[in-house]
Amino acid sequence: MTLKKHISVSKQIFIPIAALVLLAVFNLLVDPAFFKISLGHNSAGDPVLTGYLMTILDYGSEVAILAIGMTLVTAASGGQDISVGAAVAIAGSVILRILVGIGGDGSLRAPIFVGFLAACVVSMLFGAFNGMLVAVFKIQPMVATLILYTAGRSIAAWINNNELPIVTDKSFTYFGGFIPGIPIPTPFFLAVVCIVAALLALKFTNLGLYTQAVGINASSSRLNGINPVFIKWLSFVLLGLCVAVVGLIKTSRLSSINYSVIAKDIEMDAILAVALGGNALSGGKFNIMASIMGAYVIQFLTTTLYKFNVSSDALPAYKAVVVILLVVISSPTVKDKLIGLQKRMKQQKGGGQS
């Protein structure tokens, strides 16, 4: 039984792993220097590892964290939250407002974790708002989150009175950069913490079972005593928590914020990560680890394209081509065709023998 379970899980995670291997092989053939990692020192004199792989680990972690929440939202509601980029802007803005404030001089007015906690609360409230529209009022998730997608960045700017607070305190840069003495980018550790927390939650609660049951058959779940409205709502709130973490990373990288650019289009990468992980975007069964793999694959792809000097304007087009290939290959239609082909080949074999 365990063996069988193992196979079915690995089947789903096979898609992002295969994509990752493909990208790695491609880079290896074209320019093995892609995998070079060198130890250097940053401007503060702390040891840091640099190289394309580190970039992937660094920036892929943002998408990976969001992919956790997005996977839950997708599984429970059968739809996606397109407002996460805007929500990251709000979370970041809240952090800066608490830490520096309007007209502040850049020194910290409150401990960083207080700012982060405030961002968590605000992000979860916005998540709760989205969740309410989807779960209680049964609005299509994309339409429901379109509201915050449109308004979010304005709200973020409004929180800081349209100023751009700058944090001068050095410890704030650790979250999006490096902790002195540790040469691996901090976002990766934050991602690991989030992933471990998610896996623990899935192991020690029934979050996974309930979410999947609701996503597959809400009516039947209700008759088994589950509250589908609450589960859907909860998934959006949990996504809010992920958003707050990314908000911290994003603002820490800049020590400031740019309301219209911060985390722009990151929702698309997060949704793509879920899809690349082989999770049905129509909800139901999910595999968090596959989504996380998907997130790093996307960053791998982006970094590869950057390396080949694809301009950032043209990047989305290239990305789209690769994504189309990946998604089409893993689509049910192609799968059915492949299974059919396999059957026919077997039949022909059988026919030849008889």
Added chain:
Amino acid sequence: MKENSVLEMRHIYKCFPGVRALQGVDFTLGKGEIHALMGENGAGKSTLIKVLTGVYEKDEGEIYLDGLDKPAVIRSPQDAQRLGISTVYQEITLCPNLTVAENMYIGRGTGRLTNWKQMNTDADRILTNLGIPAKAQQQLSDCSIAIQQMVAIARAVDMDCKVLILDEPTSSLDESEVEKLFGLMRDLRARGVGIIFVTHFLDQVYEVCDKITVLRDGQLVGEYVIEELPRVKLVAKMLGKELDDMEEIKDETNVYHGDDAYVFEAKGLQSEAGIKPFDFYIKKGEVNGFTGLLGSGRSECVRAIFCADKVTGGTVQMNGKPVKLTKPLDAMKNGIAYLPEDRKLDGIVGDLSVRENIILAAQVLKGFFKPFSRAEANAFADEYIKLLEIKTASADTPIKSLSGGNQQKVILGRWLLTHPEYLILDEPTRGIDIGTKIEIQKLVLKLASEGMSVTFISSETDEMLRTCSRLVVMRDRRVVGELSGFDLTQGKVMETIAGGDAS
């Protein structure tokens, strides 16, 4: 073709994977005749209608229409429409945001510009002709459901229809609206239109129809003139009375002997699903059932008990103590289990494994923060797979890839795992093979002999007679009788179901 008939269907066969939906069915519709097509769910009524209207293509057989000297070819709904076959469905398929006239002429343009004035005048003329109280330029959504239904009919009639199919047109109408609709139907009959009327309401059949054709299990039972087929006989024909060779499974010595206190008692219970308030009780170790034709409200009653539909009134006592049940979880916590009628829609969680499907309800009862360990879940799954002899490759197999009977056993196992005091089974034997049917019935009796109270619903009356010691009879969403002891016979049940002038 016979004299005077407008439609003849001969030896129609239609198969779906695993189901022989129609097996050599004949159907004849006369000019100016209202012809009821009767049968329980799955009898093949809707398949026959869909073959006639081109939604499905028949496998074999011929369809003849008046005025055509060779068999008609119907491959699409458009073909059917061209040949003068029109359908009005249960749900209104018109556009509520358009006017009455627009609805009557939509999709019929010949590509030329629409002459709005002409269209409105024509529409008004037709509406007056048919005595339909609606104006051409009125928005459709402003009309009552009955009028909308009539507009749909007017549209059909204007398209020169010879055959008009009314598929459950009355299910959302009140009595006076039904009367209006019948007036229109009689009018059309006088004009020579042949009408096929599909309904679950017996009263309506006897009020308006001339002939009845009964289908059962995809086969033609017979065609009857209405005067020659009293209600009781019709019900018997629909349910299929022939005694099958199932063994007598009710064993008098194996009945639960203990205190027969009321486990569950409800007074004046009613729900959003539109059943009339009803009283109900069940004793410890008792097997009882709700019977009645499809749509009579039998499922709605048990759904109200389990709070599957929103309960809007009434009081409930469990073991003599008043309890407040508002959602399924409340009912579960009070020891009530409910196997729903629609296995696919309300029962299985398709993509989840057999194991997860088995533990689901018990897990919910245990709590969100207390998941069963893998070992516990496996033990439960294996226990019930073995106990109920569920045929599955493994406990990890998704439930949707199991056969219907085995899916049903998984759901049954799910509820047995919660160790309920009161088990409700709504159509547990529908769509599963005969061997499993008997197994389930035996299990019900065994559980009852151990002290569990069971409510058992089945559309096969003989199953209920074999298992239940008391039957609550429903008709038109209200309880019309209760049978027990020597009254538990096919004849008596059908008489009570048919009601009225049973003869």
